[in-house]
Amino acid sequence: GxxxxxxxxxxxxxxxxxxxxxxxxxxxxxxxxxxxxxxxKQSLMLMATSNEGSKATYEQGVEKDKFLINHASxxxxxxxxxxxxxxxxxxxxxxxxxEAGVGNEQFFGPGTRLTVL
Amino acid sequence: LAKTTQPISMDSYEGxxxxxxxxxxxxxxxxxxxxxxxxxxQGPRFIxxxxxxxxxxEVASLFIPxxxxxxxxxxxxxxxxxxxxxxxxxxxxxxxxxxxxxxGTTLQVKP
Numbered sequence: 001g002x003x004x005x006x007x008x009x010x011x012x013x014x015x016x017x018x019x020x021x022x023x024x025x026x027x028x029x030x031x032x033x034x035x036x037x038x039x040x041k042q043s044l045m046l047m048a049t050s051n052e053g054s055k056a057t058y059e060q061g062v063e064k065d066k067f068l069i070n071h072a073s074x075x076x077x078x079x080x081x082x083x084x085x086x087x088x089x090x091x092x093x094x095x096x097x098x099e100a101g102v103g104n105e106q107f108f109g110p111g112t113r114l115t116v117l
Numbered sequence: 118l119a120k121t122t123q124p125i126s127m128d129s130y131e132g133x134x135x136x137x138x139x140x141x142x143x144x145x146x147x148x149x150x151x152x153x154x155x156x157x158x159q160g161p162r163f164i165x166x167x168x169x170x171x172x173x174x175e176v177a178s179l180f181i182p183x184x185x186x187x188x189x190x191x192x193x194x195x196x197x198x199x200x201x202x203x204x205x206x207x208x209x210x211x212x213x214x215x216x217x218x219x220x221g222t223t224l225q226v227k228p
Contacts, residue, residue, distance in 0.1 A: 111159060
Protein backbone atom coordinates (compact mmCIF):
# COMPACT_ATOMS: atom_id res chain seq x y z
CA GLY A 1 0.00 0.00 0.00
CA UNK A 2 0.83 3.66 -0.16
CA UNK A 3 3.26 5.07 2.40
CA UNK A 4 2.80 8.17 4.51
CA UNK A 5 5.60 9.48 6.70
CA UNK A 6 5.65 11.97 9.53
CA UNK A 7 8.48 13.98 10.96
CA UNK A 8 9.44 14.16 13.70
CA UNK A 9 8.23 10.96 15.33
CA UNK A 10 8.41 12.64 18.70
CA UNK A 11 9.16 16.11 20.00
CA UNK A 12 9.51 17.70 23.41
CA UNK A 13 9.20 21.45 23.68
CA UNK A 14 8.82 24.16 26.26
CA UNK A 15 5.52 25.85 26.89
CA UNK A 16 5.01 28.85 24.64
CA UNK A 17 7.09 27.60 21.73
CA UNK A 18 5.80 26.52 18.33
CA UNK A 19 6.24 23.09 16.84
CA UNK A 20 5.95 22.04 13.20
CA UNK A 21 5.00 18.52 12.17
CA UNK A 22 5.42 17.34 8.59
CA UNK A 23 3.29 14.77 6.79
CA UNK A 24 4.47 13.38 3.46
CA UNK A 25 2.95 10.99 0.98
CA UNK A 26 5.99 9.13 -0.29
CA UNK A 27 4.80 7.29 -3.37
CA UNK A 28 1.61 9.01 -4.38
CA UNK A 29 0.12 12.45 -4.67
CA UNK A 30 -2.52 13.59 -2.26
CA UNK A 31 -4.61 16.67 -2.83
CA UNK A 32 -6.30 15.99 0.48
CA UNK A 33 -4.68 15.15 3.79
CA UNK A 34 -6.18 14.99 7.23
CA UNK A 35 -4.86 15.73 10.70
CA UNK A 36 -5.98 13.90 13.81
CA UNK A 37 -5.04 14.03 17.45
CA UNK A 38 -5.32 11.20 19.91
CA UNK A 39 -5.16 11.37 23.69
CA UNK A 40 -4.17 8.30 25.72
CA LYS A 41 -6.73 5.50 25.60
CA GLN A 42 -9.01 7.55 23.38
CA SER A 43 -9.98 7.35 19.76
CA LEU A 44 -8.67 9.53 16.96
CA MET A 45 -10.28 12.94 16.70
CA LEU A 46 -10.31 14.63 13.34
CA MET A 47 -8.87 18.14 13.61
CA ALA A 48 -8.85 19.42 10.06
CA THR A 49 -8.83 18.65 6.37
CA SER A 50 -5.80 19.91 4.51
CA ASN A 51 -6.36 20.79 0.87
CA GLU A 52 -3.47 21.41 -1.52
CA GLY A 53 -3.43 24.98 -2.69
CA SER A 54 -6.27 26.19 -0.49
CA LYS A 55 -7.11 26.87 3.10
CA ALA A 56 -7.62 24.02 5.52
CA THR A 57 -11.05 23.17 6.81
CA TYR A 58 -11.17 22.84 10.58
CA GLU A 59 -13.56 20.75 12.62
CA GLN A 60 -15.77 22.44 15.15
CA GLY A 61 -13.92 23.37 18.30
CA VAL A 62 -10.45 23.30 16.74
CA GLU A 63 -8.69 26.68 16.86
CA LYS A 64 -7.39 27.48 13.40
CA ASP A 65 -5.03 30.16 14.71
CA LYS A 66 -3.44 27.71 17.09
CA PHE A 67 -3.13 24.78 14.72
CA LEU A 68 -1.79 26.18 11.46
CA ILE A 69 -2.01 23.88 8.47
CA ASN A 70 -0.17 24.38 5.20
CA HIS A 71 -0.55 22.05 2.24
CA ALA A 72 1.98 23.56 -0.12
CA SER A 73 2.47 20.61 -2.45
CA UNK A 74 0.78 17.40 -3.50
CA UNK A 75 3.01 15.38 -1.18
CA UNK A 76 3.46 17.59 1.86
CA UNK A 77 1.20 18.98 4.56
CA UNK A 78 2.45 20.63 7.73
CA UNK A 79 0.79 21.20 11.08
CA UNK A 80 2.21 23.91 13.30
CA UNK A 81 1.13 24.00 16.90
CA UNK A 82 1.64 27.63 17.89
CA UNK A 83 2.36 28.73 21.44
CA UNK A 84 2.11 25.17 22.66
CA UNK A 85 0.93 24.44 26.18
CA UNK A 86 0.94 21.24 28.21
CA UNK A 87 -2.68 20.53 27.28
CA UNK A 88 -1.57 20.31 23.64
CA UNK A 89 0.52 17.28 24.50
CA UNK A 90 -0.93 14.49 22.40
CA UNK A 91 -0.32 12.04 19.59
CA UNK A 92 -0.79 13.76 16.23
CA UNK A 93 -1.53 11.59 13.19
CA UNK A 94 -1.95 12.55 9.58
CA UNK A 95 -3.52 10.64 6.73
CA UNK A 96 -3.51 11.06 3.00
CA UNK A 97 -6.37 10.26 0.72
CA UNK A 98 -5.82 8.22 -2.42
CA GLU A 99 -7.79 10.05 -5.05
CA ALA A 100 -8.35 7.06 -7.27
CA GLY A 101 -9.20 4.77 -4.43
CA VAL A 102 -12.55 3.20 -3.80
CA GLY A 103 -14.46 4.40 -0.77
CA ASN A 104 -12.07 7.24 0.03
CA GLU A 105 -9.15 4.98 0.86
CA GLN A 106 -6.73 6.68 3.21
CA PHE A 107 -3.29 5.82 4.47
CA PHE A 108 -2.04 6.97 7.83
CA GLY A 109 1.30 8.21 9.00
CA PRO A 110 3.05 6.69 12.00
CA GLY A 111 2.15 9.61 14.24
CA THR A 112 4.07 12.28 16.14
CA ARG A 113 4.19 12.32 19.91
CA LEU A 114 4.21 15.90 21.19
CA THR A 115 5.10 16.59 24.79
CA VAL A 116 4.91 20.17 26.02
CA LEU A 117 6.69 20.86 29.28
CA LEU B 118 -21.78 10.14 8.30
CA ALA B 119 -23.24 6.94 9.67
CA LYS B 120 -22.49 6.22 13.30
CA THR B 121 -21.01 2.88 14.23
CA THR B 122 -21.33 0.85 17.42
CA GLN B 123 -18.93 -1.92 18.39
CA PRO B 124 -17.94 -3.63 21.64
CA ILE B 125 -15.46 -1.71 23.72
CA SER B 126 -13.28 -4.70 24.40
CA MET B 127 -12.84 -8.39 23.67
CA ASP B 128 -10.56 -11.08 24.97
CA SER B 129 -9.33 -14.09 23.06
CA TYR B 130 -6.64 -16.75 23.17
CA GLU B 131 -3.96 -17.51 20.66
CA GLY B 132 -5.13 -19.69 17.81
CA UNK B 133 -8.78 -18.82 18.14
CA UNK B 134 -10.93 -17.13 15.55
CA UNK B 135 -12.13 -13.69 16.61
CA UNK B 136 -15.26 -12.06 15.30
CA UNK B 137 -15.90 -8.38 15.98
CA UNK B 138 -19.33 -7.11 15.06
CA UNK B 139 -20.10 -3.54 14.19
CA UNK B 140 -23.55 -1.98 13.97
CA UNK B 141 -24.24 0.79 11.45
CA UNK B 142 -27.98 1.13 11.17
CA UNK B 143 -27.92 4.40 9.23
CA UNK B 144 -25.54 3.33 6.49
CA UNK B 145 -26.24 5.05 3.17
CA UNK B 146 -26.49 3.39 -0.21
CA UNK B 147 -23.07 4.60 -1.38
CA UNK B 148 -21.22 3.93 1.88
CA UNK B 149 -18.47 1.34 2.28
CA UNK B 150 -17.53 -0.44 5.48
CA UNK B 151 -13.89 -0.17 6.39
CA UNK B 152 -11.87 -1.61 9.24
CA UNK B 153 -8.62 -0.27 10.63
CA UNK B 154 -6.19 -1.70 13.15
CA UNK B 155 -4.14 0.43 15.51
CA UNK B 156 -1.26 -0.58 17.72
CA UNK B 157 -0.19 1.67 20.62
CA UNK B 158 1.71 4.77 19.50
CA GLN B 159 1.20 4.00 15.81
CA GLY B 160 -1.10 5.29 13.12
CA PRO B 161 -4.07 3.16 12.08
CA ARG B 162 -3.51 0.53 9.44
CA PHE B 163 -6.11 -0.41 6.83
CA ILE B 164 -7.31 -3.99 7.22
CA UNK B 165 -10.23 -4.54 4.90
CA UNK B 166 -13.07 -2.81 3.14
CA UNK B 167 -16.33 -4.09 1.71
CA UNK B 168 -19.70 -3.09 0.36
CA UNK B 169 -21.77 -6.25 0.64
CA UNK B 170 -21.63 -10.03 1.15
CA UNK B 171 -18.12 -11.26 1.93
CA UNK B 172 -14.67 -9.92 1.35
CA UNK B 173 -11.50 -11.82 2.20
CA UNK B 174 -7.85 -10.88 2.08
CA GLU B 175 -4.67 -12.31 3.55
CA VAL B 176 -5.39 -10.75 6.94
CA ALA B 177 -9.11 -10.98 7.59
CA SER B 178 -12.60 -11.58 6.29
CA LEU B 179 -15.47 -9.15 6.33
CA PHE B 180 -19.05 -10.37 6.39
CA ILE B 181 -21.84 -7.99 5.48
CA PRO B 182 -25.49 -9.13 5.53
CA UNK B 183 -27.92 -8.11 2.86
CA UNK B 184 -29.38 -5.20 4.83
CA UNK B 185 -25.86 -3.85 5.45
CA UNK B 186 -26.86 -2.58 8.90
CA UNK B 187 -24.04 -4.49 10.52
CA UNK B 188 -20.77 -6.13 9.62
CA UNK B 189 -18.43 -8.65 11.18
CA UNK B 190 -14.67 -8.59 11.01
CA UNK B 191 -13.26 -12.09 11.31
CA UNK B 192 -9.64 -12.67 12.29
CA UNK B 193 -8.62 -16.31 11.82
CA UNK B 194 -6.28 -17.93 14.34
CA UNK B 195 -5.19 -14.81 16.19
CA UNK B 196 -1.76 -14.45 17.73
CA UNK B 197 -0.42 -12.22 20.48
CA UNK B 198 0.60 -9.68 17.84
CA UNK B 199 -3.05 -9.16 16.91
CA UNK B 200 -3.60 -7.38 20.23
CA UNK B 201 -4.70 -3.95 19.10
CA UNK B 202 -7.63 -1.59 18.76
CA UNK B 203 -9.91 -2.30 15.81
CA UNK B 204 -12.03 0.47 14.33
CA UNK B 205 -15.09 0.01 12.17
CA UNK B 206 -15.89 2.98 9.94
CA UNK B 207 -18.57 3.70 7.42
CA UNK B 208 -16.98 5.60 4.59
CA UNK B 209 -18.87 7.60 2.01
CA UNK B 210 -17.79 8.39 -1.50
CA UNK B 211 -18.34 12.09 -1.10
CA UNK B 212 -15.59 14.54 -1.86
CA UNK B 213 -14.96 15.37 1.78
CA UNK B 214 -13.26 12.04 2.42
CA UNK B 215 -13.61 12.48 6.17
CA UNK B 216 -13.12 9.51 8.44
CA UNK B 217 -14.84 9.73 11.80
CA UNK B 218 -13.49 7.21 14.27
CA UNK B 219 -15.66 5.72 16.97
CA UNK B 220 -14.37 4.24 20.18
CA GLY B 221 -13.07 1.06 18.57
CA THR B 222 -12.74 -2.44 20.03
CA THR B 223 -9.70 -3.25 22.10
CA LEU B 224 -8.80 -6.85 21.40
CA GLN B 225 -6.57 -8.54 23.94
CA VAL B 226 -5.10 -11.85 22.83
CA LYS B 227 -3.82 -14.01 25.65
CA PRO B 228 -1.32 -16.87 25.46
